[in-house]
Amino acid sequence: MRLVLADPQPLVRAGIRRLCEALAGIDVVGETADGQQLLELVARQSPDLVLLELQLPTLNGIDAIQQIRRHYPATAAMVLSARGESSQVRAALKSGAVGYLSKQGEAVELELALKAAARRQIYLSPGIAHSVVGQRKSARAEDSVTLPRRQQQVLSLIARGKSTKEIANLMGISAKTVETHRARMMDALGLYGTNALMRYAIRTGLEGAEG
Amino acid sequence: MRLVLADPQPLVRAGIRRLCEALAGIDVVGETADGQQLLELVARQSPDLVLLELQLPTLNGIDAIQQIRRHYPATAAMVLSARGESSQVRAALKSGAVGYLSKQGEAVELELALKAAARRQIYLSPGIAHSVVGQRKSARAEDSVTLPRRQQQVLSLIARGKSTKEIANLMGISAKTVETHRARMMDALGLYGTNALMRYAIRTGLEGAEG
DNA sequence: ACATGCAGTCAGGAAAAAACTGATTGGGGG
DNA sequence: CCCCCAATCAGTTTTTTCCTGACTGCATGT
Numbered sequence: 260m261r262l263v264l265a266d267p268q269p270l271v272r273a274g275i276r277r278l279c280e281a282l283a284g285i286d287v288v289g290e291t292a293d294g295q296q297l298l299e300l301v302a303r304q305s306p307d308l309v310l311l312e313l314q315l316p317t318l319n320g321i322d323a324i325q326q327i328r329r330h331y332p333a334t335a336a337m338v339l340s341a342r343g344e345s346s347q348v349r350a351a352l353k354s355g356a357v358g359y360l361s362k363q364g365e366a367v368e369l370e371l372a373l374k375a376a377a378r379r380q381i382y383l384s385p386g387i388a389h390s391v392v393g394q395r396k397s398a399r400a401e402d403s404v405t406l407p408r409r410q411q412q413v414l415s416l417i418a419r420g421k422s423t424k425e426i427a428n429l430m431g432i433s434a435k436t437v438e439t440h441r442a443r444m445m446d447a448l449g450l451y452g453t454n455a456l457m458r459y460a461i462r463t464g465l466e467g468a469e470g
Numbered sequence: 471m472r473l474v475l476a477d478p479q480p481l482v483r484a485g486i487r488r489l490c491e492a493l494a495g496i497d498v499v500g501e502t503a504d505g506q507q508l509l510e511l512v513a514r515q516s517p518d519l520v521l522l523e524l525q526l527p528t529l530n531g532i533d534a535i536q537q538i539r540r541h542y543p544a545t546a547a548m549v550l551s552a553r554g555e556s557s558q559v560r561a562a563l564k565s566g567a568v569g570y571l572s573k574q575g576e577a578v579e580l581e582l583a584l585k586a587a588a589r590r591q592i593y594l595s596p597g598i599a600h601s602v603v604g605q606r607k608s609a610r611a612e613d614s615v616t617l618p619r620r621q622q623q624v625l626s627l628i629a630r631g632k633s634t635k636e637i638a639n640l641m642g643i644s645a646k647t648v649e650t651h652r653a654r655m656m657d658a659l660g661l662y663g664t665n666a667l668m669r670y671a672i673r674t675g676l677e678g679a680e681g
Numbered sequence: 682a683c684a685t686g687c688a689g690t691c692a693g694g695a696a697a698a699a700a701c702t703g704a705t706t707g708g709g710g711g
Numbered sequence: 712c713c714c715c716c717a718a719t720c721a722g723t724t725t726t727t728t729c730c731t732g733a734c735t736g737c738a739t740g741t
Contacts (some may be wrong), residue, residue: 268552273577274485277492341479366484407688420669423727435691438728443688453728457665458631461672618717634698647719649699654717664699 260377263304264290265297265311265323266339275310275339278369285373294318301331308376309336310360313347321350328355337376343387358382406444413440418460471588474515475501476508476522476534477550486521486550489580496584505529512542519587520547521571524558530626532561539566548587554598555674561616569593617655624651629671 262285266272272290279285289300294315301309309327313320324336337358338351348359360372361384368384375382406414409430416426423441427434441456450456473496477483483501490496500511505526512520520538524531535547548569549562559570571583572595579595586593617625620641627637634652638645652667661667 268573269576270489270550270571270573270580271482271485273580274482274487274489276485277488278481278485281488339481360481362479362481365480369481369484409689417665418669420663420666422663422665432689433691434727436689439690442729452633454631454633454668457668458672461669620718643718644720645698646721650719653700 260284260308260373261286261288261304261306262373263288263297263300263306263309265292265294265300265309265315265320266290267292267312267315275369278366279310279373282370282373284377292316294320294323297323298326298330301327301334305331306334308357308373309334310339311336313338313340313342313351321347321354324351324354324356335376337372337382343384348383348387352381359387360384361387406447410440410444410447413437414444414456414460414463417441417457418463471495471519471584472497472499472515472517473584474499474508474511474517474520476503476505476511476520476526476531477501478503478523478526486580489577490521490584493581493584495588503527505531505534508534509537509541512538512545516542517545519568519584520545521550522547524549524551524553524562532558532565535562535565535567546587548583548593554595557616557674559594559598563592564616570598571595572598617658621651621655621658624648625655625667625671628652628668629674 262279264272264276264279264287266275269292272292276287276290279287288304288306291297291300292315295317297309297311297315298318300306311320311323315323318326320338320340324338327334327336335357336355337360338356339360339362340347341362343359343361343363351359357376357379358372358381360368360382363386364384368382372382372384412430413426416429421429423434423437427437430437441453445451445453445456448456448459450459473490475483475487475490475498477486480503483503487498487501490498499515499517502508502511503526506528508520508522508526509529511517522531522534526534529537531549531551535549538545538547546568547566548571549559549567550571550573551558552573554570554572554574562570568587568590569583569592571579571593574597575595579593583593583595623641624637627640632640634645634648637648641648652664656662656664656667659667659670661670
């Protein structure tokens with residue numbers, strides 16, 4: 260099985276490469292830190308499988324998977340990610356990923372996942388799978404919620420560290436209204452307390468931008 | 471050279487382990503995902519070197535380095551981190567780290583770093599070194615500030631989304647004292663308001679894992 | 682036309698948190 | 712020995728949050 264790796268951190272990538280190469284029947288034919296380069300690599304090498312981190316520079320993992328599925332259908336894509344938000348898992352699988360491997364997982368999972376891919380099966384790390392089997396009520400409603408327009412604006416300003424008063428001024432509305440928006444969002448997201456909302460705001464607002 | 475690894479992500483850890491074991495004269499005698507367990511491992515194994523991520527559960531990397539330097543001076547500690555903020559780099563080195571290796575770095579750096587450590591030299595990844603050669607005067611006071619011990623603990627708990635009351639309980643002190651610590655930090659960092667502090671706390675990555 | 686529901690706007694008042702002021706203790710260094 | 716800083720806390724005031732409504736448009740379905 261011919262394999263291409265994509266992860267922004269060279270050291271991590273090199274480590275994963277070693278792990279893969281130690282497995283029988285696995286041939287790592289390329290690696291890259293970059294989404295665009297990944298597509299070029301796939302074009303050149305036509306690997307059987309791509310193992311990719313979702314957070315890639317120049318082209319994020321989800322888009323990369325879609326491109327691969329569209330232009331190089333012979334190549335399967337499996338996610339190898341540090342994070343496991345439901346939204347990401349679902350987006351990846353919907354885009355055509357053949358598996359989702361968490362870096363939180365044990366090393367043996369790598370072998371299981373690659374074997375599964377060889378058999379055209381789908382592998383999901385434990386702790387990831389629940390994102391796909393809907394019945395988890397305990398899983399927070401945070402994911403896959405689309406907030407109304409103004410609520411999103413408020414959220415974005417919260418993520419920038421603005422106070423309620425500042426937000427009110429910036430948006431030209433009363434502070435009371437901002438409070439209402441916040442309360443509605445907390446309700447919709449199943450969060451309790453302003454700090455939890457702020458945490459959520461910063462996490463989701465920091466998407467993609469990291470120095 | 472006997473080596474212990476500490477990284478919260480098993481897959482990454484396993485990969486790095488392979489890379490280390492492929493080098494001559496390196497013997498990986500233990501690995502863990504956890505700060506407290508790291509100390510126990512060091513006590514049992516007395517390794518020559520510990521290679522650790524800074525963001526560890528139960529005991530963060532900086533504190534772990536300090537403990538190791540204090541209680542097990544024969545063991546050196548080298549940071550292997552995904553991030554490279556100046557403040558973290560300086561804090562690590564000040565705590566007695568013998569090197570700072572970025573996961574953004576190339577895989578060969580691992581060999582260079584371990585060789586350097588064997589020769590009792592200090593290795594810094596390119597792109598990390600600048601944090602130490604102070605010439606860049608950052609505008610904000612936010613960088614290059616080392617907060618006192620308890621203040622850092624408070625900050626870390628803030629980043630984890632804990633409320634003042636929760637922090638007070640967790641630290642076994644009065645809520646009033648927590649407020650004082652917060653106020654001192656805002657003063658020291660030139661921040662105004664609790665939300666700005668929280669933003670800072672989350673952004674500087676004192677957050678360990680999802681609660 | 683009418684009810685229904687949602688998004689957006691706001692207020693009043695109680696409750697909680699934060700901010701300000703000031704005070705004590707215990708180490709370390711000059 | 713004295714001074715400073717880290718750490719601890721209380722009292723008081725100010726600000727923010729939280730809860731309970733309430734009114735307006737606008738779109739939808741009946």
